[in-house]
Amino acid sequence: xxxxxxxxxxxxxxKRQSVAFWCNPISGHATLYWYQQILGQGPKLLIQFQNNxxxxxxxxxxxxxxxxxxxxxxxxxxxxxxxxxxxxxxxCASSPGQxxxxxxxxxxxxxxxxx
Amino acid sequence: xxxxxxxSEVTAVEGAIVQINCxxxxxxxxxxxxxxxxxxxxxxxxxxxxxxxxxxTGRFSSFLSRSDSYGYLLLQELQMKDSAxxxxxxxxxxxxxxxxxxxxxxSVKP
Numbered sequence: 424x425x426x427x428x429x430x431x432x433x434x435x436x437x438k439r440q441s442v443a444f445w446c447n448p449i450s451g452h453a454t455l456y457w458y459q460q461i462l463g464q465g466p467k468l469l470i471q472f473q474n475n476x477x478x479x480x481x482x483x484x485x486x487x488x489x490x491x492x493x494x495x496x497x498x499x500x501x502x503x504x505x506x507x508x509x510x511x512x513x514x515c516a517s518s519p520g521q522x523x524x525x526x527x528x529x530x531x532x533x534x535x536x537x538x
Numbered sequence: 539x540x541x542x543x544x545x546s547e548v549t550a551v552e553g554a555i556v557q558i559n560c561x562x563x564x565x566x567x568x569x570x571x572x573x574x575x576x577x578x579x580x581x582x583x584x585x586x587x588x589x590x591x592x593x594x595t596g597r598f599s600s601f602l603s604r605s606d607s608y609g610y611l612l613l614q615e616l617q618m619k620d621s622a623x624x625x626x627x628x629x630x631x632x633x634x635x636x637x638x639x640x641x642x643x644x645s646v647k648p
Contacts, residue, residue, distance in 0.1 A: 427580075454634070465542075465625050465638030466581065478633045514580065518634065525634060526571075529580040 427530030435536045441503040446515030453520025460512045540564045542639035549645045558611045560626030568629040570609045576622045
């Protein structure tokens with residue numbers, strides 16, 4: 424089966440610009456996660472969707488970050504405006520959505536550099 | 539607060555056994571997961587413990603003691619390809635949210 428797809432793989436922008444990332448989860452997976460991974464650290468959850476509803480967005484900086492999953496399949500994460508400290512890898516993951524014990528499957532990530 | 543502690547770096551030789559420890563302090567706990575991440579790659583699932591004891595999957599084993607808020611990942615018969623970062627992650631009861639540690643960079647030398 425195809426894995427989690429993300430695009431673009433790399434993005435370089437200047438501070439105060441906007442950027443958007445796209446994620447297509449594994450087919451049939453109801454739960455979708457966006458993580459931010461700063462160099463040398465573990466992934467930090469930004470937002471979790473169950474189908475097209477938000478389960479957890481407690482660590483999403485809502486003044487500049489937004490995410491949507493309109494049809495319960497693919498998702499976009501947007502940063503507007505970007506700051507230098509947003510430089511990180513943005514990882515999308517998905518899981519079937521049957522229960523809290525499930526494995527999460529990660530995409531290759533989008534590497535963002537803010538200059 | 540939520541915190542997970544693991545060593546930042548571990549070095550071992552090919553063929554050896556290495557143990558990566560993880561202690562956690564979180565407001566909720568459903569289980570402890572371990573993920574492997576090669577440089578520039580995606581995290582991939584290795585193991586999961588919901589109950590106390592040892593789980594074995596091939597060369598990798600993981601242990602959990604809920605009373606001690608402690609777990610470890612044991613890698614046997616180390617191979618060069620095992621050089622990677624290893625993350626412990628606490629699974630939260632609601633929604634399956636993962637809280638990751640800072641990661642342990644394992645270097646396997648010939």
